[in-house]
Amino acid sequence: MNSPNPLSDLEKRTRRYWYVDGLVEMVTGLFLWVLAAFFAITARLTSETARAWVLGIGQPALILLGIWLSGRVVVQLKERITYPRTGYVAYRRPTRGRRITRAITGLLAGGLVGFSMGLLFNLFPQDWTPAIASLFFSLLMAYLGWYFGVLRFYLLALFLLAGGLAVTFWVPFELASASMFFLFGLGMLVSGAVTLRSYLASTRPVEAENGSL
DSSP states (O other): OOOOOHHHHHHHHHHHHTTTTSHHHHHHHHHHHHHHHHHHHHHTOOOHHHHHHIIIIIHHHHHHHHHHHHHHHHHHHHHHTTHHHHOOOOOOOOOHHHHHHHHHHHHHHHHHHHHHHHHHHHHSOGGGHHHHHHHHHHHHHHHHHHHHTOTHHHHHHHHHHHHHHHHHHHSOGGGHHHHHHHHHHHHHHHHHHHHHHHHHHHOOOHHHHHHTO
């Protein structure tokens, strides 16, 4: 019988601490709403050429900018809200070799996911795109729930899947992407807001605690 590994438990708790306040979900939800607005505007373009250019250039640029900006916003919020209450955790930076390995692994995984999604898109009608995309998003969220040990991510995974199916059956295809990202953002925002409220109710700034002694 294997005994529990305290170092492994500590590492998982350290990873989970990044999500203790719900701020990551709230910022992600807002970013998903920006994507929803982008797809809604794109759907209104009458020129197929213009739409192709906007999607081909604007979408990856917006995603890269959003990822970079979201990370900075989360750090700023944690410095104001989280760290004064429950402390700062310095996450170990990976070595150069490990970063390269992660980058290669990420590229291979992304290529495999893209290839798999391409196969599924070819097997099913175009109208099923939101359902297929939501399936991959929900599987990713479930994996993050397992990796970080965050149980609410499993509920989010179910919500993402249900949202994609709802969009598939009840929303016109030209508005499917905007509607899907709006629902995904709503789920993230609600989950983050509930978590943040619980976190604020159960913690106090260290200075306030010292002042009450």
